[in-house]
Amino acid sequence: MEKFIVHGGASLEGSVNISGSKNASLPILAATLLTSEQCVIRRVPDVSDTNYMLQILQNLGAEVERASGTVVIKCEKIHRHDAPYELVRKMRASVCVMGPLLARQNRANVSLPGGCVIGDRPIDLHLRGLSGLGAQVTVEGGNVDLQARFGLEGKTVDMMGKHGATVLGTDNVMMAAVLAKGITIINGAACEPEVVDLADFLNSMGAKISGAGTPRIEIVGVTELGGVDHTVIPDRIEAGTFLVAGAMAAKNKITLRRIRSDHLNSVLQVLEQCGSEIEIEGETITIGKATSPQGANINTEPYPGFPTDMQAQMCSLFAITPGISVVKDTIFPQRFMHASELKRMGADIQVDDGTAVINGVEHLSGAPVMASDLRASAALVLSGLTASGKTEITRVYHIDRGYEHIDDKLAALGAQIDRVPDR
Ligand code: EPZ
Numbered sequence: 192m193e194k195f196i197v198h199g200g201a202s203l204e205g206s207v208n209i210s211g212s213k214n215a216s217l218p219i220l221a222a223t224l225l226t227s228e229q230c231v232i233r234r235v236p237d238v239s240d241t242n243y244m245l246q247i248l249q250n251l252g253a254e255v256e257r258a259s260g261t262v263v264i265k266c267e268k269i270h271r272h273d274a275p276y277e278l279v280r281k282m283r284a285s286v287c288v289m290g291p292l293l294a295r296q297n298r299a300n301v302s303l304p305g306g307c308v309i310g311d312r313p314i315d316l317h318l319r320g321l322s323g324l325g326a327q328v329t330v331e332g333g334n335v336d337l338q339a340r341f342g343l344e345g346k347t348v349d350m351m352g353k354h355g356a357t358v359l360g361t362d363n364v365m366m367a368a369v370l371a372k373g374i375t376i377i378n379g380a381a382c383e384p385e386v387v388d389l390a391d392f393l394n395s396m397g398a399k400i401s402g403a404g405t406p407r408i409e410i411v412g413v414t415e416l417g418g419v420d421h422t423v424i425p426d427r428i429e430a431g432t433f434l435v436a437g438a439m440a441a442k443n444k445i446t447l448r449r450i451r452s453d454h455l456n457s458v459l460q461v462l463e464q465c466g467s468e469i470e471i472e473g474e475t476i477t478i479g480k481a482t483s484p485q486g487a488n489i490n491t492e493p494y495p496g497f498p499t500d501m502q503a504q505m506c507s508l509f510a511i512t513p514g515i516s517v518v519k520d521t522i523f524p525q526r527f528m529h530a531s532e533l534k535r536m537g538a539d540i541q542v543d544d545g546t547a548v549i550n551g552v553e554h555l556s557g558a559p560v561m562a563s564d565l566r567a568s569a570a571l572v573l574s575g576l577t578a579s580g581k582t583e584i585t586r587v588y589h590i591d592r593g594y595e596h597i598d599d600k601l602a603a604l605g606a607q608i609d610r611v612p613d614r
Pocket residue numbers: 213214215217284311312313314315316317318352353354355356357358359360381385499500522523565566593
């Protein structure tokens with residue numbers, strides 16, 4: 192295993208290229224199962240989650256080549272319909288092979304993903320949607336088995352859950368519906384940009400999807416789909432993470448390149464409210480350290496609301512921002528593993544019932560801390576940049592799941608961050 196040693200007092204300057212979106216790449220890679228023709232997908236980030244997805248596809252029979260950010264996949268000979276536990280347990284997003292496998296093989300058998308540290312990760316909405324299209328669903332021995340002996344039938348399905356829409360659930364039903372007989376309407380669909388990118392990918396393959404990005408998506412089933420060359424959208428959460436790094440530790444300002452600012456409106460709004468100066472020019476954003484920083488109150492919400500995947504990073508910013516800030520995660524109320532580690536660094540954070548009340552302090556002090564999940568790890572790195580002294584972050588494999596070479600990118604901005612073996 193490896194750990195990061197982050198030296199405090201960082202004074203960031205320069206520019207950083209934002210990678211392609213992990214959360215757009217994963218369902219798009221799964222969607223290649225829907226055709227036997229070659230697909231070329233560009234700007235796929237080199238992170239462990241995309242590597243796991245490629246392993247799952249190879250396990251199913253896909254031919255995969257990867258050269259830097261470009262992945263070439265051909266799912267001509269798919270000879271299985273299962274995603275086994277030893278692969279699914281490593282990456283719960285592998286549940287998004289259910290829809291395409293069902294559409295391709297009329298059968299799918301996927302291990303139940305189980306929970307993770309950010310909370311219980313049920314897939315009841317996925318199964319409601321897929322059974323709505325005619326799949327017979329049985330859950331036993333920790334696996335979910337779906338069969339549609341005579342193919343799937345387009346129907347109207349409602350995908351809304353008690354915590355709002357489901358991103359991967361919407362993806363699964365959309366990917367199942369593109370080859371179903373007739374028309375499918377998804378009500379209560381997730382509106383995230385990653386869902387729109389998947390719909391764009393599927394339409395390029397010959398699907399007939401309209402309404403992606405709104406709560407109502409219509410899919411007219413077709414009989415077959417073809418290969419495609421697609422570039423994945425920029426990663427809005429990586430961009431948001433670097434924006435917070437700039438707000439916390441820029442010498443004057445830092446520049447992010449290759450971003451989609453229209454995917455970041457809620458994050459940009461909060462950062463401006465907190466006093467950061469932000470300039471947007473095409474695919475570039477520049478952010479400066481706040482001259483008179485203010486705290487804020489945030490409720491995470493489904494897109495276009497404030498993203499839960501940016502909640503931990505904002506806690507790091509608020510931990511050193513004067514005044515009281517309140518952060519409520521309505522999507523994953525347990526997603527505050529970072530709080531206890533930030534407290535070890537001197538943060539004044541009280542978490543109760545899915546809400547963190549943060550009283551900003553002058554600065555945090557470096558300490559040995561432990562990464563627990565992807566975004567909590569990023570929050571610890573951000574806090575280490577501005578803390579006094581050194582912060583040792585163990586279990587950095589969590590951060591490598593979703594950030595492409597984050598230590599190299601931060602070092603290129605002037606941070607002092609070492610990746611060393613954790614003996
Ligand atoms: C996606 O996960 C993202 N992952 C998550 O990002 C992100 O936090 C989440 O959407 C919310 O935006 C990928 O895209 C790979 P959901 P997903 O289904 O689709 C409940 C990261 O850090 N729910 O939209 O699995 C669920 O418990 C990761 O990059 C049900 O109740 O999340 C949650 O409270 C972490 N039943 C809410 O809905 C279901 O069947 C939203 O979950 C499905 C979900």
